[in-house]
Amino acid sequence: MPLSLKWSVQRITTKFEFKIARSAESYYDVIILELSDGEFTAFGEAAPSKRYEQGHKAILELLSEFKNQILELAVDQAESRQDQLEKLFPQSYSLQAALDTAFWDLHGQRLGTPLWKIFGATRQLVTSSYTIGISDLSIIPEKIKEAAAYPILKIKLGTDYDHDIMRAIRAETDKVLRVDVNEGWKTLDDARRGAEWLAEENVEFLEQPMPAHQLDDIARLRDFSPLPLVADENSVRPEDIPGLVGVYDGINIKLMKCGGLTNARKMVSLAHEHKFDIMLGCMIETSIGISAMSQLGSFARWLDLDGNVLIANDPYKGVGNQAGEIILLEKPGLGIEKS
Numbered sequence: 001m002p003l004s005l006k007w008s009v010q011r012i013t014t015k016f017e018f019k020i021a022r023s024a025e026s027y028y029d030v031i032i033l034e035l036s037d038g039e040f041t042a043f044g045e046a047a048p049s050k051r052y053e054q055g056h057k058a059i060l061e062l063l064s065e066f067k068n069q070i071l072e073l074a075v076d077q078a079e080s081r082q083d084q085l086e087k088l089f090p091q092s093y094s095l096q097a098a099l100d101t102a103f104w105d106l107h108g109q110r111l112g113t114p115l116w117k118i119f120g121a122t123r124q125l126v127t128s129s130y131t132i133g134i135s136d137l138s139i140i141p142e143k144i145k146e147a148a149a150y151p152i153l154k155i156k157l158g159t160d161y162d163h164d165i166m167r168a169i170r171a172e173t174d175k176v177l178r179v180d181v182n183e184g185w186k187t188l189d190d191a192r193r194g195a196e197w198l199a200e201e202n203v204e205f206l207e208q209p210m211p212a213h214q215l216d217d218i219a220r221l222r223d224f225s226p227l228p229l230v231a232d233e234n235s236v237r238p239e240d241i242p243g244l245v246g247v248y249d250g251i252n253i254k255l256m257k258c259g260g261l262t263n264a265r266k267m268v269s270l271a272h273e274h275k276f277d278i279m280l281g282c283m284i285e286t287s288i289g290i291s292a293m294s295q296l297g298s299f300a301r302w303l304d305l306d307g308n309v310l311i312a313n314d315p316y317k318g319v320g321n322q323a324g325e326i327i328l329l330e331k332p333g334l335g336i337e338k339s
């Protein structure tokens with residue numbers, strides 16, 4: 001039976017407003033794909049980030065326009081399929097990711113094998129962090145309480161009241177903290193002072209301290225920084241990785257930036273080749289996107305796969321998250337069910 005493709009827009013609502021250095025949102029419109037061959041139904045998700053592309057409406061137009069070409073893509077030829085996806089949709093990484101994910105899910109279901117096994121990964125994963133977005137100081141105790149079960153917190157900074165935020169968090173908890181500045185510190189002096197100060201606050205690493213285009217400044221910061229530096233906005237696609245040698249210690253890989261599991265696997269290999277530590281991260285996503293990235297989880301030193309537990313209305317069930325422990329399934333493909 002020929003393939004068929006359906007899509008829908010789902011509005012996912014965050015438990016708390018999700019605020020970072022450059023944006024604040026309380027809901028996100030994501031696009032869910034259902035790819036079927038008549039026997040199996042596979043899922044994919046596009047959670048477009050405004051940092052990298054237009055919103056969901058542009059994706060809906062692309063899906064309508066190119067549906068026939070999509071249905072001709074090969075289910076079992078990931079590399080050539082990804083080449084075609086990049087030619088068809090150069091302006092939408094998240095649509096590439098949604099389609100790549102759905103085709104991988106279908107491939108795994110046909111083989112009767114979980115994707116993590118197909119990828120040569122294992123079920124032994126490190127504990128994922130749980131993100132504390134920027135907020136008024138008065139809300140911080142409530143947010144730390146909401147995160148009580150999670151042993152590792154990722155703190156969003158990059159404001160003009162970073163010290164107050166950290167003081168409010170440290171008044172509530174002595175957990176391991178990771179800090180993501182989301183390009184929020186604009187000068188080398190600010191970044192140097194920030195890195196030095198956070199090293200005294202029992203912080204494990206510093207993510208994207210400065211704007212991606214200030215790569216020279218970040219390289220100078222690294223000469224000084226007592227904390228490892230991890231690239232996020234600087235490590236978008238596989239071709240970015242060689243240029244980060246000497247600037248960063250680790251890279252954050254996300255499906256919605258890189259265009260899917262096929263490219264994420266390439267980034268894992270390149271990270272090994274160039275001796276970068278690997279973090280696997282996410283946008284605010286449902287359990288479809290999170291389950292997809294989790295398939296590569298055992299290749300990472302750090303996991304930040306909490307997008308589905310930050311939302312109040314996840315329409316899907318996939319991998320588990322028990323206090324930050326991501327539980328991979330033995331089901332074929334991604335193992336997604338509607339919740």
Ligand SMILES: [Mg+2]
Pocket residue numbers: 180182207208232233252
């Ligand atoms: Mg980040």
